[in-house]
Amino acid sequence: MKKARQSIIGLAIAFGALYYTLRNISFDELAESLKNAELIYTLPGLLFIILSYVTRAYRWQILLRPFKEIPVKEIYSPLMIGFMGNILPARAGEFLRAYLIGKKNNITFSGAFSTIIVERLFDLVCLMSLFVWVFVFNAEVFDPNLTFSGVSVQSMAIGFGRICIILVCGLLAFMFLLAWREEKVKSWINWCIRPLSEKWKEKIIYMVGEFALGCQVIKNKKALMQVTLFSILTWILIVALYYPFYLAFDLQTQTLDSLLILTVMVCILITVLPTPAFLGSYNAGVLIALHEIMGEAEVTAVSFSMVVWAASFLVIFTGGFYFILSDHISVSSLMRVEEETEHS
DSSP states (O other), rough: HHHHHHHHHEEEEEEHHHHHTTTTOOHHHHHHHHHHOOGGGHHHHHHHHHHHHHHHHHHHHHTTTTTOOOOGGGGHHHHHHHHHHHGGGGHHHHHHHHHHHHHHHHOHHHHHHHHHHHHHHHHHHHHHHHHHHHHHHHHGGGTTOOOEEEEHHHHHHHHHHHHHHHHHHHHHHHHHHHOHHHHHHHHHHHHHHHTTTTTHHHHHHHHHHHHHHGGGGGGGGHHHHHHHHHHHHHHHHHHHHHHHHHHTTTSSSSOHHHHHHHHHHHHHHHHSSOOOGGHHHHHHHHHHHIIITTOOHHHHHHHHHHHHHHHHHHHHHHHHHHHHTTTTHHHHHHHHHHHHHHHH
């Protein structure tokens, strides 16, 4: 029942976002826009998308080193299957990634998952850097009267930014304390969880210990620099992948600032609206950035969103499906993993 409820909610949000995106566009207009696009430019766009997963794989390899040295070629499988797992209810891809890499390399689930949390923290820091650039140096492009589902886009973005800042600062502080003062942090946590049973106390302290191991990258200057470099490269590719699609649709505004605004708005919408495979939320983010903020034709923004979403989905689905077949993994087993991690 819980999974069905999650699926229904996710699909309802997706359909709502798709309605917002397509409400003013007819099928004929959309077809004509796609027909006029020079889709040959999608090829370099696909290359940038693929390369972004290559840099993610190298980054994850470094984060996993405190647990085990794993060849990068063995990391692509859990990485791509995990990203494909975001199609599942509750976007359970991160749990799949942790489970698959742990099972294959004898790493505990909590330990593997801790590296994904650290990875997400680096992503948040990069995103916040983009966010600051957009809202400090390009704040004038946001019309305070622009709304999405009755909510001011400017207010939504500022609120999202504040939450990200709190999360980044909190996680950074916790990580540094855990890396350099592990026993002290554990003693604080022990004091906080006194009312819990011994079983839960042991489980929580064990998970904190695993997360501490995942945070060891902070103490290794070389590893920290490598993770930072691969994080920056990943986000450069995420921003750059939109440019070939700009050329495909011959957009009026083809500047770095517009690419950054588009990236930020897409990230906000897919976070605020958690839909399966980012369907609808991704498209709404593109529409707001290109049409509402940058003034591109609405039909162009919509068709652009469809093509970029399809290209991203194609890379994720093809990569995930390929590794499922090559590793002889059944889809039903992935669904069971989702259920087990959800109840653990």
